[in-house]
Amino acid sequence: QVQLVESGGGLVKPGGSLRLSCAASGFTFSDYYMSWIRQAPGKGLEWVSYISSSGSTIYYADSVKGRFTISRDNAKNSLYLQMNSLRAEDTAVYYCAREPRLDYMDVWGKGTTVTVSS
């Protein structure tokens, strides 16, 4: 079945780095746009980053621009988010999501938790 599984979350100190991964299965990964969305504890959803199916087009939210890097490996059916210079406000559950088009997300992973704290 169609599935997205995130991994790589954990506890990191401010200023540290983490790399999140999202493993896709059950569909042709290279046909779809992908995004990372996060949710801080007790807060709403915040779109973080987007990558086109080929990887040629990338967008970032202003809050992470210059610190986060999205990438994908279509041969490995995987999406990544390299997070550097982490701040306390980056603490959240990070979801990867599939986008059939540039306007909605039809499949979501269960999320991976990132905690930035000293």
Next chain:
Amino acid sequence: QSALTQPRSVSGSPGQSVTISCTGTSSDVGGYNYVSWYQQHPGKAPKLMIYDVSKRPSGVPDRFSGSKSGNTASLTISGLQAEDEADYYCCSYAGSYTFPWVFGGGTKLTVL
């Protein structure tokens, strides 16, 4: 890009109908027919309920419907059931190449 405006909470009794509003601007909700709605139960991932303002993905009950008027989109849930109690988020394409999507702040639906 500012978040879309949703009521913090709504409530209804089983069998009743409730409507959740989502207000944006002419740069997002009003400018495109690309509004989507997501349901999120506590501790779970969001689930797509409506896309393109009023389309339902396969498997979503027809009790859920979407509409839009001007800069405000709405999600209506008819025949409320206990399992509908959840948080609901709207999202709109914003057309900006630096910030293509904007979410609403979320609405907590309580089934009384």
